[in-house]
Amino acid sequence: MQAIYYEEHGSSDVLQYGDFPDPEIGAEEVLVEIKAGGLNHLDVWTRKGMPSPEEMPHIPGSDGAGVVSEVGDRVTRFEPGDRVVVDPGLYCGSCEFCRSGEQSLCVDYKITGEHVRGVHSELAAVHEDNLLDLPEGTDFVRAAAAPLAFQTAWRMLRTRVGIDQSDTVLVLGASGGVGHACVQIAANEGCEVFATASSEEKLDHARACGADHLINYEEDSFADEIKELTDGRGVDVVVDHIGAATWDDSLSAAAHGGSVVTCGATSGVSPETNIPKVFWKQLDILGSTMGTPGEMDDVMAKVFDGTFEPHVRDVLPMSEIQQAHEMLESRDGFGSVVVVPDEDYDPSDYE
Numbered sequence: 001m002q003a004i005y006y007e008e009h010g011s012s013d014v015l016q017y018g019d020f021p022d023p024e025i026g027a028e029e030v031l032v033e034i035k036a037g038g039l040n041h042l043d044v045w046t047r048k049g050m051p052s053p054e055e056m057p058h059i060p061g062s063d064g065a066g067v068v069s070e071v072g073d074r075v076t077r078f079e080p081g082d083r084v085v086v087d088p089g090l091y092c093g094s095c096e097f098c099r100s101g102e103q104s105l106c107v108d109y110k111i112t113g114e115h116v117r118g119v120h121s122e123l124a125a126v127h128e129d130n131l132l133d134l135p136e137g138t139d140f141v142r143a144a145a146a147p148l149a150f151q152t153a154w155r156m157l158r159t160r161v162g163i164d165q166s167d168t169v170l171v172l173g174a175s176g177g178v179g180h181a182c183v184q185i186a187a188n189e190g191c192e193v194f195a196t197a198s199s200e201e202k203l204d205h206a207r208a209c210g211a212d213h214l215i216n217y218e219e220d221s222f223a224d225e226i227k228e229l230t231d232g233r234g235v236d237v238v239v240d241h242i243g244a245a246t247w248d249d250s251l252s253a254a255a256h257g258g259s260v261v262t263c264g265a266t267s268g269v270s271p272e273t274n275i276p277k278v279f280w281k282q283l284d285i286l287g288s289t290m291g292t293p294g295e296m297d298d299v300m301a302k303v304f305d306g307t308f309e310p311h312v313r314d315v316l317p318m319s320e321i322q323q324a325h326e327m328l329e330s331r332d333g334f335g336s337v338v339v340v341p342d343e344d345y346d347p348s349d350y351e
Contacts, residue, residue, distance in 0.1 A: 002341065003121030004037075004321045007057045009049035012325040017318050017342075020059070023125035030078050030128050031070040032086070035344060036144035037120040037318070038063035038310075039337045040177055041266065044328055046114050054116055061120030062088035062113035065134055065143040075128045083134035085143045085300065086119055086126055088112040089151075089290045104155065104290045111148075111290065120318065122341050132297065138304050141350075145310035145336040146303045149177035150185075151291035154299035156261050157185050160288045161237050165190030168235040170226060170253055172242050174211060175202035175334045178263060182239050183209040184308045185299075194235060196222045198331070205311065205334040223249035234258060244268025251277040259284040311335030317345035 003020035025031045043060045046053065068082040078084065091098050091106035098106050112118050112130070119126070134143050156178075157163045169186040173179040174195035186193045187210025195211035197203045203214040215225045226235055234255035240246055243265025250260050251274060260283060265271075278285065291299070302308045313335040316324050324337045 001122040002318065003059050004061065004318050004339070005057045005059050005121075006047060009047060009052065012047070012322040012329070014047065015321045015325060017321055020057075020121060022123055025070060025072050025125045026127075027072040027074040028127055028129075029072045029125045030068055030075055030084070030131060032064070032066045032084060032119070032124050032126050032131070033069045034064045034066040034119055034122060034124055035140035035340065036065050036315075037061045037339050038144040038146070038148075039324055039328055039339065040148050041328055042111070042114055042148065044325055045266075047325065051115070053114070059117040059119075059121050060113050061118035062086075062111055062148045063144050063146070064119035064124060065140040066124075069123065071128075077128050078131060083136070083140075084131040085134045085147060086112065086124070087130045087132060087151075087293065087296045088118075088148055089293075089296070090116065090130070101292060101294070103292045109289070120321070120339060129293070132300055135304050141312060141315055141338045141340070142310060143303070145312050145338055146181075146300065146308075147296065148290070149336075150181045150299045150303060150308060150310065151296045152263050152288070153178050153181035153185055155291040155295050156239060156263055156286075156288040157182060157189075157237070158298075159291075159295060160286045161259050161261050163189050163191055163237060167237055168192045168194065168230065168255075169237040169239065170194040170196070170222070170235045171206075171211070171239045172196050172217075172222070172246055172250070174206040174209070176241070177336055178241050179239070180206065180209050180311055180335065181308070183211050186237075187211070188302075188307060191237075194226060194229065202334050209309075209311075221249065222246075223252040226253040230255070237261065241265070242267050244271035247271035248274060248277075251281075251283065254281065254283055256281045257283075259286055261286040261288055263288045313337055315340060315345075315350040317342045
C-alpha cells in the first residue's frame with residue numbers, strides 16, 4: 001500500500017509518502033480502505049517528537065473514514081463494503097475506569113496516530129470497537145474532519161463542565177479544530193458564546209459557527225474585553241487549550257464560581273498560576289482528554305445529521321502531506337486539512 005510515514009522526528013521535511021507493508025488484521029480487527037484522513041495539530045506535535053510513537057517508521061493520523069475491505073474471524077459488527085469512521089481513542093478495557101465506562105481515563109490510554117501507527121494510509125487495521133457506521137449522505141472528507149476534535153469538545157463542555165443554556169462560555173482559539181467545535185456545541189446548548197481569534201476572517205467564521213461576541217486577541221486583551229462585555233462579571237466557562245500564553249488571563253476572565261477547562265497547552269505546559277485567583281473566586285479547574293465511546297457516538301450523530309459542521313480548509317492528495325502539515329503550522333486558515341489517497345484525488349471534487 002501507499003502510506004504517509006516518517007522514520008525520525010523533525011520538520012515537515014521528514015514526512016514521506018510511498019510504499020509501506022500492508023497491515024495484517026487480527027481476529028477482532030477490520031481492514032479499512034481509507035478514503036479520507038483528517039489532520040489535527042496533534043499530528044504536528046507527534047511528528048516533532050512530543051510524545052514519541054511506540055515504533056518507527058510511524059504512520060501518523062488519528063482521524064479517518066473509509067470502506068471495510070476485510071474483517072477478522074471474530075468481527076460481528078461489520079462486513080466488507082460497510083462505510084465507517086475511525087474513533088481514535090484506545091483503552092485497555094479492564095482497568096477500574098474502563099469497567100466503569102470512563103474509557104478516556106484508562107490507565108493505559110493511547111491515541112491512534114500519536115502513540116501507535118495511525119490511519120493516513122491507503123489501508124488501516126482497526127479494532128471493530130474503534131469504528132462507527134458512516135451513514136449514507138455523509139461524505140468521507142466531512143466525517144474524517146470531525147472525530148478527535150468534536151469528541152474532545154463534547155466531553156469538555158457536556159460532561160466535564162455540564163453546560164446549560166444559562167451559561168456564558170468563552171472559547172479561546174475559536175478557529176482551531178477543538179475551538180470551532182466548542183463554539184458550535186455551546187451555541188447548540190443555548191449558551192451565550194464569546195470567541196477569540198487572531199484575525200477578522202477567523203472571527204467571521206466563529207460567528208458563522210454560532211459565536212455571539214468576537215474578540216481579536218491580537219488587538220485587545222481578551223480578559224479586559226470580557227470584563228467590559230460582561231459589566232465586570234466574567235464568564236461562567238473558559239475553554240483554554242492554549243496554555244502558558246493565556247492561562248492567567250483565563251483565570252481573570254472566569255466569573256466567581258466559574259470553570260476553566262483545558263484539553264491542551266500548545267503555547268507551553270508550565271504557566272505560573274495565581275493561586276489566590278483560584279481560591280478567592282472559587283474556580284473549578286478541569287482537565288479533559290478525548291471522550292468515551294458513548295460520547296463519540298453522541299457527538300458524531302450530530303455531525304452526521306448536520307447539527308454540527310466540521311469546517312474543512314482544504315483537501316489535498318496524501319503525496320502533498322508536507323504542504324498539509326505546513327498549512328496547519330502556519331495557523332493562517334480556518335478549519336481542518338484533509339488528505340485523500342492519490343489515486344482517489346480529483347481536485348474538481350473539492351472546488
